[in-house]
Amino acid sequence: MFPIDIWLAYSAACLLLVIAPGPDNLLAVGRGLSQGRTAAIVSGLASGTGILFHVATASLGLTLLMQTSAVAFWIVKIIGAGYLLWLGVKVLRSRSLISLRPATRQPLSSIFVTGLLSAALNPKPGFFVLAFIPQFVDPLRGSVTTQIFVYGAWFALLTALGFSLMGVFSTALTQWLRPRPRLVNGLNVGAGLTFVASGVSIAALSQK
Numbered sequence: 001m002f003p004i005d006i007w008l009a010y011s012a013a014c015l016l017l018v019i020a021p022g023p024d025n026l027l028a029v030g031r032g033l034s035q036g037r038t039a040a041i042v043s044g045l046a047s048g049t050g051i052l053f054h055v056a057t058a059s060l061g062l063t064l065l066m067q068t069s070a071v072a073f074w075i076v077k078i079i080g081a082g083y084l085l086w087l088g089v090k091v092l093r094s095r096s097l098i099s100l101r102p103a104t105r106q107p108l109s110s111i112f113v114t115g116l117l118s119a120a121l122n123p124k125p126g127f128f129v130l131a132f133i134p135q136f137v138d139p140l141r142g143s144v145t146t147q148i149f150v151y152g153a154w155f156a157l158l159t160a161l162g163f164s165l166m167g168v169f170s171t172a173l174t175q176w177l178r179p180r181p182r183l184v185n186g187l188n189v190g191a192g193l194t195f196v197a198s199g200v201s202i203a204a205l206s207q208k
Contacts, residue, residue, distance in 0.1 A: 001141045002150065010136045014155045017128070018162035023084060023195050024050070024119050025163045030191055032167030033174055035105050040167020042108045043115040048160025050119020054126040055152030058133075059145055081203035083121045087114070088195030095188040129155075 018025070024047040032040030119125060129152055137147045177184055 001147065003141075006136055010151060011154070011158070013132070014158045015162065017155075018159055021194075023087075023122070024115065024159075025166050026191055026194055027115050027118060028163040028167035029170045030167075031111055032170035033177065033187075035111075036174075037168045037171055039106075039108065039111050040171065041164040042111050044160045044162070044164030044167055046112045046115025047119045047163050048156045050116050050122075051125055051129075051156035051159050052153065053116075053120045054129045055149060055156065058126060058129040058152070059148050078203070079121055081199045083117060084195050084199035085203075087118065088192045088197075088199060090192075091188060091195060092192035095185055095192075 028040050028043040028047065031043040129148075133148055133151045133155070136151055137144055141147065177187075
């Protein structure tokens with residue numbers, strides 16, 4: 001059902017998407033710098049769970065509905081853009097996404113929810129699942145639904161693993177950043193602007 005050459009090509013494409021800069025892997029890196037390896041892993045797992053949400057909705061036809069219904073597309077777009085914009089403004093105001101002070105630590109449950117919502121409310125991964133994964137699906141190899149779920153679950157796993165590793169490796173920079181508060185502040189500003197830019201790009205999405 002899953003020829004090795006197609007599987008490898010698909011995996012390579014997924015890895016390129018995972019390492020591409022975006023709000024979700026930025027969250028994992030920020031958690032790693034601020035709260036250590038466990039927080040980074042939780043954030044990465046949350047993003048992977050968000051991808052699974054998109055796989056499920058794509059399989060159930062909800063993503064297709066977003067492509068064909070202007071109202072559904074507009075609602076999802078506004079919710080996703082609004083959340084990322086809110087997150088960006090919050091980071092810009094508090095400058096707390098990357099914080100080296102133990103007193104500002106957040107519970108892991110809050111970190112998971114933030115990562116999950118960031119991934120699940122962003123419609124772009126859903127469009128990727130619907131537009132990209134079917135390119136590797138062949139009805140002659142068995143159930144199309146099963147193939148979409150397996151390919152999607154693999155993408156979610158690679159996302160969770162990749163983001164977690166980015167966050168874990170970022171912890172090595174903590175001691176180097178500690179005596180550089182201006183740089184930390186600049187990183188928070190950059191992170192906030194990235195979230196805002198992501199929200200704006202979602203708001204500018206057009207239905208195709």
